[in-house]
Amino acid sequence: MQNAAPYAHYEALALRRHDHGILEIVMGADQSPNGKLSTADHRMHRELSTIWQDIDRDPEVRVAIIRGEGKGFSAGGDLGLVEDMANDFNVRARVWREARDLVYGVINCSKPIVSAMHGPAVGAGLVAGLLADISIASKTARIIDGHTRLGVAAGDHAAIVWPLLCGMAKAKYYLLLCDAVSGEEAERIGLVSLTVDEADLVPRAFEVAQRLAQGSQTAIRWTKYALNNWLRLAGPSFDSSLALEFMGFSGPDVYEGVASLRERRAPRFEPGCPF
Numbered sequence: 001m002q003n004a005a006p007y008a009h010y011e012a013l014a015l016r017r018h019d020h021g022i023l024e025i026v027m028g029a030d031q032s033p034n035g036k037l038s039t040a041d042h043r044m045h046r047e048l049s050t051i052w053q054d055i056d057r058d059p060e061v062r063v064a065i066i067r068g069e070g071k072g073f074s075a076g077g078d079l080g081l082v083e084d085m086a087n088d089f090n091v092r093a094r095v096w097r098e099a100r101d102l103v104y105g106v107i108n109c110s111k112p113i114v115s116a117m118h119g120p121a122v123g124a125g126l127v128a129g130l131l132a133d134i135s136i137a138s139k140t141a142r143i144i145d146g147h148t149r150l151g152v153a154a155g156d157h158a159a160i161v162w163p164l165l166c167g168m169a170k171a172k173y174y175l176l177l178c179d180a181v182s183g184e185e186a187e188r189i190g191l192v193s194l195t196v197d198e199a200d201l202v203p204r205a206f207e208v209a210q211r212l213a214q215g216s217q218t219a220i221r222w223t224k225y226a227l228n229n230w231l232r233l234a235g236p237s238f239d240s241s242l243a244l245e246f247m248g249f250s251g252p253d254v255y256e257g258v259a260s261l262r263e264r265r266a267p268r269f270e271p272g273c274p275f
Helices: 042-057 079-087 089-108 123-131 158-166 168-177 183-189 198-214 217-227 229-233 235-248 253-262
Strands: 013-018 022-027 063-068 113-117 120-122 134-138 142-144 194-196
Touching: 013 042, 022 042, 022 198, 042 079, 042 089, 042 123, 063 123, 063 198, 079 089, 079 253, 089 123, 089 235, 113 123, 113 198, 120 123, 123 134, 123 142, 123 158, 134 183, 134 198, 142 183, 158 168, 158 229, 158 235, 183 194, 194 198, 217 229, 229 235
Parallel strands: 022 063, 063 113, 113 134, 120 142, 134 194
Antiparallel strands: 013 022
């Protein structure tokens, strides 16, 4: 069942109900027939920031699965959205709030969340992918946090969860350099829960979701709540990183970052920094 109440207003996300109280969230279902990856434009970003509260309030949902359609899980932020953020304070402030609500929404959603990541996993989609309670990636998935490549600080989910999952040394290496992490490497360093062959990705995600849905809901949800206190303790670090990221959207480097991505070349950032 797609776009059933209370999800009728969602357009960028496809919502499908399944047996056992499983709700499937599909990013890019409308883009995959054209061979495009799901990008977080204005609507997608807004919907990713609100869906978790709606799921939390939905008595019919026991478990949520989030996945991407087509060639990958998510392609990151739409460059048009990035330019709007750089040029318009009101847009920047709105998207900052959405980014905050996305992170805390996943953390505070009482229902367990399973992610199924394949292909590129970047941007706002990756936030939900790595903050999910059970994160499953295909062995060939490519997990990339591309903030510094764009010319802004690694905000979003990076500071709140990467050091806890894979340690500070690995977190700094991948977040500062924007190197891709394969699914196999992500499992090895603890960044994701497990990896499988791509053909087995969605079936395995549903298998895990069914086990969660058939378990004690109080025990599972309260365990999630207790474990996520580790992430809540990192809230000040996250808030700081998000503020620094959005300060970067008002600076010159983001314009060069966007231009270099559009022109498919290496960025040429200015060498200085006022801080």
